[in-house]
Amino acid sequence: MRRLHLIAFLIKKAFLGNLDGLPNLGSFCHVYSITPCELTKQFVPKDELDDILERRAKEFSQHQLRMKTNAKILIAKANCPLQYPTGFRVTPLQKSLIPGLALQTQKRRVTTKKREVYKVSLSVKSGVLSVENVLDGQQVDGQGQSELNISSSNLTQLNDLLSRVTYTSTIYHIYTIDMVHFSFEDHEAMFPIIIRRPTVPVLYDPGKDINSQVTIITKTFLRYKELKVLIQSIREFYPNIKIIVADDSLKPEDVSGNNIEHYIMPPAQGWFAGRNLALSQLTTKYFLWVDDDFEFLKETRIENFVEIMEAIPDIDVVGGEVSGNQFQFILEYDEGTEKEGGCLRRIKGRFHQPLSGYNGCFFVDGVTNFFLGRTEAVRRIGFDPFLKRVGHTEFFIDALGKLLVVSCKGLSIGHQTHREQNQYDSYRTQDKLEEERKLAHHFFKNYLKCIKY
Numbered sequence: 001m002r003r004l005h006l007i008a009f010l011i012k013k014a015f016l017g018n019l020d021g022l023p024n025l026g027s028f029c030h031v032y033s034i035t036p037c038e039l040t041k042q043f044v045p046k047d048e049l050d051d052i053l054e055r056r057a058k059e060f061s062q063h064q065l066r067m068k069t070n071a072k073i074l075i076a077k078a079n080c081p082l083q084y085p086t087g088f089r090v091t092p093l094q095k096s097l098i099p100g101l102a103l104q105t106q107k108r109r110v111t112t113k114k115r116e117v118y119k120v121s122l123s124v125k126s127g128v129l130s131v132e133n134v135l136d137g138q139q140v141d142g143q144g145q146s147e148l149n150i151s152s153s154n155l156t157q158l159n160d161l162l163s164r165v166t167y168t169s170t171i172y173h174i175y176t177i178d179m180v181h182f183s184f185e186d187h188e189a190m191f192p193i194i195i196r197r198p199t200v201p202v203l204y205d206p207g208k209d210i211n212s213q214v215t216i217i218t219k220t221f222l223r224y225k226e227l228k229v230l231i232q233s234i235r236e237f238y239p240n241i242k243i244i245v246a247d248d249s250l251k252p253e254d255v256s257g258n259n260i261e262h263y264i265m266p267p268a269q270g271w272f273a274g275r276n277l278a279l280s281q282l283t284t285k286y287f288l289w290v291d292d293d294f295e296f297l298k299e300t301r302i303e304n305f306v307e308i309m310e311a312i313p314d315i316d317v318v319g320g321e322v323s324g325n326q327f328q329f330i331l332e333y334d335e336g337t338e339k340e341g342g343c344l345r346r347i348k349g350r351f352h353q354p355l356s357g358y359n360g361c362f363f364v365d366g367v368t369n370f371f372l373g374r375t376e377a378v379r380r381i382g383f384d385p386f387l388k389r390v391g392h393t394e395f396f397i398d399a400l401g402k403l404l405v406v407s408c409k410g411l412s413i414g415h416q417t418h419r420e421q422n423q424y425d426s427y428r429t430q431d432k433l434e435e436e437r438k439l440a441h442h443f444f445k446n447y448l449k450c451i452k453y
């Protein structure tokens with residue numbers, strides 16, 4: 001079942017490029033002119049712009065090649081007598097039978113001349129074709145080459161030969177596509193062969209209870225008082241669960257206790273660097289992200305998150321609510337033009353669709369700072385350490401279309417009441433310069449022409 005899904009996905013990816021497959025309807029940055037987007041380009045230093053544009057264009061075209069996002073759409077012609085598989089997978093450099101090849105044609109009507117011979121041609125680009133067990137007298141030209149002609153005066157025999165056609169890729173690649181051209185008289189069909197090196201599963205043994213399934217991770221900076229309250233509140237409900245603390249405080253203090261891992265970083269490395277460090281140390285299938293000033297409540301049940309993820313293994317992130325605030329959003333993304341890049345808009349409070357069977361849960365693109373994540377999936381995205389002082393939506397921007405995200409009402413945690421913290425706030429508050437640096441970063445990294453939070 002999963003393999004079928006994968007193949008369907010790969011074909012979609014190869015054929016449509018952008019997964020939604022919708023035509024480009026123009027940039028909404030122009031459509032919604034009442035709340036204008038920030039044009040990211042203006043934050044790139046003027047004297048560097050030309051160089052950056054050149055480098056960005058190069059990186060983007062390499063990215064497209066890697067992701068195979070610029071593949072063309074194929075149209076299957078009507079009434080084609082050629083039968084062929086739409087997308088199957090082979091291992092690089094290994095011979096595989098192409099399933100389902102056949103010619104299904106009627107005898108010509110009396111008015112036209114009867115066929116003397118049926119001839120089909122097959123050709124590929126980065127591999128070779130052959131027919132297994134060809135007997136003497138059977139008409140197969142081009143064995144072991146990239147173009148194969150098969151002919152026979154007997155349709156049954158021709159189809160028998162077609163059922164034994166094999167493909168072997170000759171150019172090594174772990175994940176690419178070759179196109180087969182298959183033709184008979186005026187009819188031509190094209191279909192993809194997915195060349196994919198099989199991948200090895202990476203599994204996490206969930207063990208038998210919540211302690212072996214989930215690690216709680218947080219990042220702290222100059223907030224030991226809050227961190228202590230958080231840890232105490234966790235221990236009240238989960239006495240043994242592992243807690244990972246990444247700490248980039250200026251003068252690190254001791255944080256110890258049963259099953260706590262305290263990682264001290266160079267000072268003020270920043271928000272995402274800390275999240276990444278904590279993420280890198282996980283050994284459990286899931287992690288629960290909390291801020292250092294949160295507080296576990298009676299109703300903070302990690303089990304409820306796990307239950308959803310276990311029931312629906314496609315989901316990568318389940319977010320809850322912090323002091324009753326769900327903070328969920330969707331991202332509206334328009335890929336824009338190849339030259340200028342896309343536009344992105346964050347829309348708070350919206351969702352894509354309710355998650356059926358789970359009241360109060362919705363598919364979204366981003367959630368609050370309180371979520372259960374699938375370790376392996378979130379690691380593939382990571383937290384960009386470029387973002388030092390702020391950064392939250394940015395993770396979900398990077399994860400767009402790569403992580404399946406759900407937000408649920410009723411999975412809640414408390415927020416400790418805030419106290420004045422001049423030093424902390426001065427670090428945490430994003431100044432104008434920082435904001436501009438971030439926008440210039442989006443310009444290159446996310447190939448964005450404009451962005452609206």
Ligand SMILES: *[C@@H]1O[C@H](CO)[C@@H](O)[C@H](O)[C@H]1NC(C)=O
Pocket residue numbers: 121141142145147148149
């Ligand atoms: C196959 O047939 C085509 C057209 O009939 C011809 O141009 C080509 O050379 C043939 N290829 C081989 C390998 O015989």
Ligand SMILES: *[C@@H]1O[C@H](CO)[C@@H](O)[C@H](O)[C@H]1NC(C)=O
Pocket residue numbers: 154155156157
């Ligand atoms: C075509 O080939 C099949 C199988 O070899 C055979 O049974 C059939 O009689 C043949 N038909 C003709 C018209 O020769």
